[in-house]
Amino acid sequence: MTYQIRPASPSDIATLMALRTEAEGWLSQKGTDQWSDPETGARAISKWRDAIDDGRTWVLTDGGGLVVGTVSRGPADMDFWDSSDHPESAFYLYKLMTSRAAAGSGIGSLVLDWAARVAALEGRKWVRIDCWRTNIKLQGYYEGLGFTHVRTEYRSHRKSGWLAQRPSSLILNDSALLPG
Numbered sequence: 001m002t003y004q005i006r007p008a009s010p011s012d013i014a015t016l017m018a019l020r021t022e023a024e025g026w027l028s029q030k031g032t033d034q035w036s037d038p039e040t041g042a043r044a045i046s047k048w049r050d051a052i053d054d055g056r057t058w059v060l061t062d063g064g065g066l067v068v069g070t071v072s073r074g075p076a077d078m079d080f081w082d083s084s085d086h087p088e089s090a091f092y093l094y095k096l097m098t099s100r101a102a103a104g105s106g107i108g109s110l111v112l113d114w115a116a117r118v119a120a121l122e123g124r125k126w127v128r129i130d131c132w133r134t135n136i137k138l139q140g141y142y143e144g145l146g147f148t149h150v151r152t153e154y155r156s157h158r159k160s161g162w163l164a165q166r167p168s169s170l171i172l173n174d175s176a177l178l179p180g
Helices: 011-028 041-053 107-121 137-143
Strands: 004-007 057-061 067-074 090-098 126-132 148-152 160-167
Touching: 011 041, 011 057, 011 067, 011 090, 011 107, 041 057, 057 107, 067 107, 090 137, 107 126, 107 160, 126 137, 137 160
Parallel strands: 090 126
Antiparallel strands: 004 057, 057 067, 067 090, 126 160, 148 160
16 A cells, blocks of 8 residues: 655644544553643644644645544654754654554555654754653554653653654665655
8 A cells, every 4th residue: 555645734733632632542542641632623733734734734635635643743852852862863753643443554654654754854863752651552662663761751741751763864665655
């Protein structure tokens, strides 16, 4: 299957909200508390709209144009990363989600390669993520895709804090996401 990536538009917000709701339910069934604080209503929509308006959110589509995932980028989260991490040296990846219908198809790995390519084009050395400290399976998933655990930060007001990075030079797939 060939997948495409394109910038999200305001017309994608309902689909993005549905992906988030689906992810919350799936994560709960898997026994993790990740995203157990549902993002609903006007606040969630406002956050998506801001990310879309800033050009920081993309959607992934299958060959028929159906949205099968999303990813966002943003600045370094300074609750976790600090100046000694050289925040400018990295592409920070957030909200990587794929629909359950497309689960297991390798989209996540393709997105991480896409982020690595963008980071390299921007002259950045790393692709960085943070995920919930309690989601051991997700941490293992990222490590299996070339991420190295940097450290775990504990902030009382945050559930995230497991920090990892992989070199922007690391590309794991022969195929790539196509521009949509």
